[in-house]
Amino acid sequence: MRYIEPHAHMVSRTTDDYKHMALAGCAAVCEPAFWAGFDRRSPAGFYDYFCQLTEHEPRRAAKFGVKHFCWLCINSKEAEDVKLAEEVIDLIPAFLERENVLGIGEIGLNKNSRNELKVFERQVELAAKHRQLILVHTPHLEDKLKGTRLILDVLKNDPRITPERVIIDHVEEHTVEMVLDCGMWAGMTLYPETKCTPARAIDILELYGRERLWLNSACDWGVSDPLAVPKTALEMKKRGHGAKAIEQAIFTNPKTFLRQSPHFKLE
Numbered sequence: 571m572r573y574i575e576p577h578a579h580m581v582s583r584t585t586d587d588y589k590h591m592a593l594a595g596c597a598a599v600c601e602p603a604f605w606a607g608f609d610r611r612s613p614a615g616f617y618d619y620f621c622q623l624t625e626h627e628p629r630r631a632a633k634f635g636v637k638h639f640c641w642l643c644i645n646s647k648e649a650e651d652v653k654l655a656e657e658v659i660d661l662i663p664a665f666l667e668r669e670n671v672l673g674i675g676e677i678g679l680n681k682n683s684r685n686e687l688k689v690f691e692r693q694v695e696l697a698a699k700h701r702q703l704i705l706v707h708t709p710h711l712e713d714k715l716k717g718t719r720l721i722l723d724v725l726k727n728d729p730r731i732t733p734e735r736v737i738i739d740h741v742e743e744h745t746v747e748m749v750l751d752c753g754m755w756a757g758m759t760l761y762p763e764t765k766c767t768p769a770r771a772i773d774i775l776e777l778y779g780r781e782r783l784w785l786n787s788a789c790d791w792g793v794s795d796p797l798a799v800p801k802t803a804l805e806m807k808k809r810g811h812g813a814k815a816i817e818q819a820i821f822t823n824p825k826t827f828l829r830q831s832p833h834f835k836l837e
């Protein structure tokens with residue numbers, strides 16, 4: 571089995587996790603910039619984080635033969651302080667040419683607040699200006715449907731945004747269709763407790779076809795499983811999906827989307 575982990579927060583994982591992922595067939599891991607489990611108080615904290623994502627983590631992954639890529643942004647959980655967010659956004663262009671940077675993400679909404687929306691729009695602007703791919707985080711639980719609608723409205727109303735260059739992550743049964751209908755990609759996050767279980771994710775694949783969908787573990791500092799993608803592949807096999815369908819879900823699809831960035835090279 572070979573697979574791509576398109577969404578994992580490796581800065582909060584151990585080196586053993588890299589080893590286990592490599593043993594399970596992980597060819598590449600992609601790490602969106604996100605909350606670090608605590609609020610950072612200064613742009614300098616984010617500058618160091620961007621250096622960690624573009625310098626340190628690729629070296630840590632390379633020890634196990636895994637390619638490491640990343641996305642840069644200020645996340646929605648830290649977007650309430652608009653002045654801080656603006657200062658962080660101003661740091662990003664200088665990092666975009668670093669060789670493992672795929673685009674702007676994971677931007678989006680957390681509580682659907684006015685300030686979060688303002689910072690989201692500012693980062694869509696940044697992506698459009700620099701012709702970057704976009705990876706979007708959608709809110710949890712009761713905020714998801716409304717937040718997904720708000721996000722799609724912003725993206726659809728910007729003529730510079732090409733839908734197939736956007737992935738909306740953490741979709742569930744009630745949001746996947748509206749994302750695919752816009753021509754964008756949809757990511758399903760496999761969490762042991764919340765978001766999608768492997769069984770629900772496979773149901774969604776069976777219902778909505780195999781195009782423009784990917785699976786990720788989004789493993790981070792919380793309760794999550796860095797091997798959720800290969801475990802779901804085994805579950806697909808048990809449910810009678812063929813090798814080609816499984817490879818499409820866990821390898822070919824993420825590769826097709828990510829290859830739109832000139833920085834995504836597997837060899």
Ligand SMILES: [Zn+2]
Binds near residue numbers: 707788
């Ligand atoms: Zn994430």
